[in-house]
Amino acid sequence: MDEKSTKIIELKNVSKAYDGKLAVKDITLSIKRGEFVTLLGPSGCGKTTTLRMIAGFEMPTSGEIFFDGQNITGVPPHMRRVNTVFQRYALFPHLTVFGNIAFGLKLKSVPSGTRVDKKGNLLQTFRKYTKDEIKAKVDAALKMVDLEDYGYRNVSSLSGGQMQRVAIARALVNEPEVLLLDEPLGRGSRLFFFHLPAAFIARTDFRLKSLIAHC
Numbered sequence: 200m201d202e203k204s205t206k207i208i209e210l211k212n213v214s215k216a217y218d219g220k221l222a223v224k225d226i227t228l229s230i231k232r233g234e235f236v237t238l239l240g241p242s243g244c245g246k247t248t249t250l251r252m253i254a255g256f257e258m259p260t261s262g263e264i265f266f267d268g269q270n271i272t273g274v275p276p277h278m279r280r281v282n283t284v285f286q287r288y289a290l291f292p293h294l295t296v297f298g299n300i301a302f303g304l305k306l307k308s309v310p311s312g313t314r315v316d317k318k319g320n321l322l323q324t325f326r327k328y329t330k331d332e333i334k335a336k337v338d339a340a341l342k343m344v345d346l347e348d349y350g351y352r353n354v355s356s357l358s359g360g361q362m363q364r365v366a367i368a369r370a371l372v373n374e375p376e377v378l379l380l381d382e383p384l385g386r387g388s389r390l391f392f393f394h395l396p397a398a399f400i401a402r403t404d405f406r407l408k409s410l411i412a413h414c
């Protein structure tokens with residue numbers, strides 16, 4: 200494998216300023232496939248901002264971000280093969296565990312083939328996932344986080360650690376190549392988190408390439 204393709208994420212001289220004040224100052228960082236990276240630092244030093252730039256929710260003021268060797272600095276979040284678990288999980292309180300994890304899948308369109316239009320152009324066609332496909336994906340994600348029998352539960356009835364796992368399952372169900380966890384130790388179980396990378400990367404049958412966390 201050449202050196203370029205072993206790097207899944209690269210930040211080159213990335214800075215971010217808010218109202219002229221630097222939140223992230225000139226960070227250069229390479230993350231290889233399969234690496235588990237933790238960003239450590241005092242409150243306000245720019246960890247969340249760095250994750251948000253990798254996910255595409257913030258644009259760097261200067262510098263460039265690469266994914267698998269491609270410059271993605273201007274690519275919007277939904278076009279990046281990166282999923283984020285936010286500090287406060289942002290679960291939907293009115294939905295069940297199943298509903299939370301299925302939410303994004305129900306909206307998603309997946310390529311279903313091609314068709315030729317009147318002018319003879321070849322066009323990609325799209326379809327929605329079927330109910331059975333969604334159930335299979337949600338069940339697999341719940342299994343990865345050891346919450347197999349919790350699909351029917353209301354999220355507000357869960358413990359902090361269980362909510363965290365639902366948030367992780369909701370990110371994993373999209374089969375991201377990179378998973379970003381913002382403050383995974385803020386709530387929930389340290390033990391779960393520390394056995395998480397090896398255990399759940401082993402259990403994920405898709406190509407999760409990197410896990411980047413900050414705590």
Ligand SMILES: Nc1ncnc2c1ncn2[C@@H]1O[C@H](COP(=O)(O)OP(=O)(O)OP(=O)(O)O)[C@@H](O)[C@H]1O
Pocket residue numbers: 217221222240241242243244245246247248249
């Ligand atoms: N949208 C914003 N507008 C203005 N300033 C911001 C914004 N987002 C972050 N900042 C500032 O940027 C700096 C870095 O914030 P960031 O959230 O990245 O810190 P952090 O390292 O994640 O801290 P913590 O450990 O407390 O979560 C802080 O001074 C913060 O107030």
Ligand SMILES: [Mg+2]
Pocket residue numbers: 246247248382
């Ligand atoms: Mg933070």
